[in-house]
Amino acid sequence: MRDNTFPTQLTFDEARSIVDTIAAANRLPTERLAIARTHQRILAQDVIAPMPLPPFDNSAMDGYAVRHADVAAGETTLRLVGEQFAGRALGLRVGEGECVRITTGAPMPEGADTVVIREVVRVDGENIAIPAGIRAHANVRRAGEDVRTGDAILAPGQVLTPARVATTASLGIDQLTVSARPTVAVFTTGDELVPPGMPLDPGQIHDSNRELLMGLLRADGLEPTAWPTLPDDPVRIESMLRDAASSFDVVITCGAVSAGEKDHVPALLAEHGRVHFWKVRMKPGMPLLFGELDRARFLGLPGNPVSVFATYATLGRRLLDGLQGRTEPRRQFRARLAAAIDKPHARREFMRGTLEAGEDGTLRVTPDAATGSHRLRAAAMADVLIVVPDGPQSLAVGDVVDVLPY
Numbered sequence: 001m002r003d004n005t006f007p008t009q010l011t012f013d014e015a016r017s018i019v020d021t022i023a024a025a026n027r028l029p030t031e032r033l034a035i036a037r038t039h040q041r042i043l044a045q046d047v048i049a050p051m052p053l054p055p056f057d058n059s060a061m062d063g064y065a066v067r068h069a070d071v072a073a074g075e076t077t078l079r080l081v082g083e084q085f086a087g088r089a090l091g092l093r094v095g096e097g098e099c100v101r102i103t104t105g106a107p108m109p110e111g112a113d114t115v116v117i118r119e120v121v122r123v124d125g126e127n128i129a130i131p132a133g134i135r136a137h138a139n140v141r142r143a144g145e146d147v148r149t150g151d152a153i154l155a156p157g158q159v160l161t162p163a164r165v166a167t168t169a170s171l172g173i174d175q176l177t178v179s180a181r182p183t184v185a186v187f188t189t190g191d192e193l194v195p196p197g198m199p200l201d202p203g204q205i206h207d208s209n210r211e212l213l214m215g216l217l218r219a220d221g222l223e224p225t226a227w228p229t230l231p232d233d234p235v236r237i238e239s240m241l242r243d244a245a246s247s248f249d250v251v252i253t254c255g256a257v258s259a260g261e262k263d264h265v266p267a268l269l270a271e272h273g274r275v276h277f278w279k280v281r282m283k284p285g286m287p288l289l290f291g292e293l294d295r296a297r298f299l300g301l302p303g304n305p306v307s308v309f310a311t312y313a314t315l316g317r318r319l320l321d322g323l324q325g326r327t328e329p330r331r332q333f334r335a336r337l338a339a340a341i342d343k344p345h346a347r348r349e350f351m352r353g354t355l356e357a358g359e360d361g362t363l364r365v366t367p368d369a370a371t372g373s374h375r376l377r378a379a380a381m382a383d384v385l386i387v388v389p390d391g392p393q394s395l396a397v398g399d400v401v402d403v404l405p406y
């Protein structure tokens, strides 16, 4: 082993801070893309408004553009002098006693400051009867009321949600600089694994972690590559992992990281790469391994399916976010416990739970009784991870806990 001294038995917070440091030091390059290709990416530039929104004063309704001074005194009849539809500004003018027919989104004619909706007027040829009680500036959308030129709209590290991409489109911006997505190689390990669809010999199980990890990564907008399952054979494991690590940004394995005779991955990483930490005081997921191999960041998740889930949802996702420079935090809620939790051990526990909003609008979370880290079905029926803090904890019904939505 080149270096067999590495941090071990870290607290969750220590592990997360190492993940953050390594991610920040290995930020992925940026690329400039057409906005249509930037959805859900992490922005790597400032977006400053090059123009106001709306760009010009315009009507919010279909109706008649008037001068409020003409209609303020009570019911009155105005003379129709033109039509302004949305599309091309005709440069119309509304003089004293006049009005212009207008549609939603059409530029306000000069002189007009108020729009009267068509449903309330009486039309008699060119004579438009306007009722009393019209408010000044009614139904007019003012230039710049949403965005002023020079406004800071978006900043590096933010997620490009549909509404944010649409806002840049409305500003006329057609390209954005975003972080590259990490390329991710996914491995499952173990002689006991058989793909779904194949019969099981005694002692074998179906590989579920592959779908779990691929699905989690895809849901985060990545396009991971699943590699063939690794046998419990150190020579084959080494050759496949080194192959993947030479061409992917991130290699994620699951299984073969705890204390068994066949748990070859930590030693391999220590010998051929570098271990940032091995074993975190968290439950599930304690044997988590993090390091690097060749050009790749390397995450060795424990093999138990719920451990894969919890370590990915907490630290794995954090690494991938950090590599992309994401600064916008992931959503997290606080909820009241609907059942007591008694945790005798000192590790931070991520329990599965079901979140509900009560009649009073308070979020309540029910911890799942099926706590074993092999109980994937229970995790599949839950929708949040309940964060039970470090140290022994006796939490009562009604106590407030952090919850991480799946």
Ligand SMILES: Nc1nc2c(c(=O)[nH]1)N[C@H]1C(S)=C(S)[C@@H](COP(=O)(O)OP(=O)(O)OC[C@H]3O[C@@H](n4cnc5c(N)ncnc54)[C@H](O)[C@@H]3O)O[C@H]1N2
Pocket (backbone or CB within 6 Å): 188, 189, 190, 192, 193, 205, 206, 207, 208, 209, 210, 254, 255, 256, 257, 258, 259, 260, 263, 284, 285, 286, 287, 301, 302, 303, 304, 305, 307, 373
């Ligand atoms: N003596 C000790 N034994 C164990 C320890 C320990 O510290 N000392 N840690 C336990 C904990 S906690 C966990 S978590 C597991 C993690 O073990 P590994 O990461 O080495 O994973 P495996 O042993 O390969 O598998 C664990 C478990 O998960 C099943 N598995 C693995 N891969 C898949 C897959 N792709 N699809 C479905 N199921 C999978 C595997 O069959 C095992 O049942 O170690 C404990 N032991």
Ligand code: MOO
Pocket (backbone or CB within 6 Å): 282, 283, 284, 285, 286, 287, 302, 304, 306, 307, 373, 374
């Ligand atoms: O940490 Mo293991 O992941 O508890 O089952």
